[in-house]
Amino acid sequence: MRIGLIGLGRIGAFHADTLIGIPAIESLVVTDIVPARTKQVVDRHQAQRVDGVDSVAALLASGVDGIIIAAGTDAHPELVLSCVEAGLPTLCEKPVARSGTAGAELLRRLEGAPVPVQIGFQRRYDAAIAAARAAVVSGELGWVNTIRSTTLDPEPPSPEYVAVSGGMFRDCGVHDFDVLRWVTGQEAVEVYATGSNRGADFFRRYDDVDTSAAIVTFADGALGVVSNTRYNARGYDVRLEVHGSKDSVAAGVDDGWPIRATEPGVTFPVGPPHQFFMDRFQPAFRAEFETFLEVVAGERPSPCTVADGLEADWIAEACARSLQEHRPVRIEEVRLA
Numbered sequence: 039m040r041i042g043l044i045g046l047g048r049i050g051a052f053h054a055d056t057l058i059g060i061p062a063i064e065s066l067v068v069t070d071i072v073p074a075r076t077k078q079v080v081d082r083h084q085a086q087r088v089d090g091v092d093s094v095a096a097l098l099a100s101g102v103d104g105i106i107i108a109a110g111t112d113a114h115p116e117l118v119l120s121c122v123e124a125g126l127p128t129l130c131e132k133p134v135a136r137s138g139t140a141g142a143e144l145l146r147r148l149e150g151a152p153v154p155v156q157i158g159f160q161r162r163y164d165a166a167i168a169a170a171r172a173a174v175v176s177g178e179l180g181w182v183n184t185i186r187s188t189t190l191d192p193e194p195p196s197p198e199y200v201a202v203s204g205g206m207f208r209d210c211g212v213h214d215f216d217v218l219r220w221v222t223g224q225e226a227v228e229v230y231a232t233g234s235n236r237g238a239d240f241f242r243r244y245d246d247v248d249t250s251a252a253i254v255t256f257a258d259g260a261l262g263v264v265s266n267t268r269y270n271a272r273g274y275d276v277r278l279e280v281h282g283s284k285d286s287v288a289a290g291v292d293d294g295w296p297i298r299a300t301e302p303g304v305t306f307p308v309g310p311p312h313q314f315f316m317d318r319f320q321p322a323f324r325a326e327f328e329t330f331l332e333v334v335a336g337e338r339p340s341p342c343t344v345a346d347g348l349e350a351d352w353i354a355e356a357c358a359r360s361l362q363e364h365r366p367v368r369i370e371e372v373r374l375a
């Protein structure tokens with residue numbers, strides 16, 4: 039297969055490395071609005087079949103079978119529409135869009151689209167998170183009372199990234215919100231969220247926070263507890279705990295868990311700590327791409343449609359309003375689609 043990749047920044051350049059390692063991908067066509075980034079990726083993979091082109095239009099005309107979008111969040115809706123209008127199955131990185139308005143408009147414009155769109159929530163392909171979901175689905179855990187999802191980044195992104203990211207809840211917490219929905223099979227009805235700024239000034243400048251917490255109430259009464267920060271110096275801490283009336287499970291509590299136990303004599307976790315999404319989720323990204331290739335081949339429907347992905351965006355939108363207005367916010371107050 040010939041696959042296109044748009045956006046070659048922090049994650050796009052890393053995705054190129056993963057995609058090149060998938061045997062079913064015979065060639066890759068890459069582009070970024072910054073030509074030097076395209077050149078860098080092409081140069082790094084000279085031995086493999088990676089072609090660089092100077093625009094999205096050139097990529098759309100290059101004979102690719104499907105496209106992966108890893109451009110900045112503000113560019114997602116326009117790029118998804120261009121790919122779909124060109125008749126190409128598309129995988130777009132999370133979140134769907136920078137705002138609820140832009141996400142709802144994209145969904146409206148995609149109505150009746152003849153090709154599938156998949157939203158990139160790679161945690162759904164993480165073996166331990168998938169096993170936690172299976173434990174809920176099988177009934178092993180009984181009824182879920184509490185589900186905690188934690189994403190602690192080791193370092194803040196650049197000010198330029200934060201400016202177009204959609205904010206902490208939509209950019210970072212959205213992974214947790216998607217996992218809460220996916221694992222419980224429940225929809226959120228209300229959130230109560232807060233946040234703080236103790237790091238770089240630019241977060242405040244962009245009306246964002248560098249640390250946040252949210253309580254999410256689900257339709258069946260299960261409570262989600264989400265914790266996020268941009269300043270977890272020890273490493274990239276992504277964990278999921280599901281507590282039920284019969285049993286409890288956790289994902290992400292392995293030797294790479296970036297934490298130091300203070301009990302005398304306890305040596306777990308032995309490390310080294312997970313550094314960032316690149317090492318923590320490499321196998322999950324690969325599995326996500328392999329699933330996308332099956333979508334491109336028409337062998338299965340999109341496992342996470344735009345409508346599905348947008349549900350996590352609405353939880354994020356409600357959290358942002360809750361933080362701003364210091365009150366619980368119901369999802370139906372913010373939902374536009």
Ligand SMILES: NC(=O)c1ccc[n+]([C@@H]2O[C@H](COP(=O)([O-])OP(=O)(O)OC[C@H]3O[C@@H](n4cnc5c(N)ncnc54)[C@H](O)[C@@H]3O)[C@@H](O)[C@H]2O)c1
Pocket residue numbers: 044045046047048049050069070071072075094108109110111113117131132133158159160199209315
């Ligand atoms: N799944 C994950 O765990 C994960 C992790 C990090 C980032 N992301 C998502 O991936 C996306 C990119 O994040 P990043 O950290 O790589 O950001 P980044 O700022 O490092 O890179 C974005 C790249 O997109 C390019 N770009 C922007 N608009 C473009 C357009 N219209 N056409 C072509 N190129 C364009 C920029 O020049 C830049 O090189 C974001 O939406 C982010 O939310 C997902």
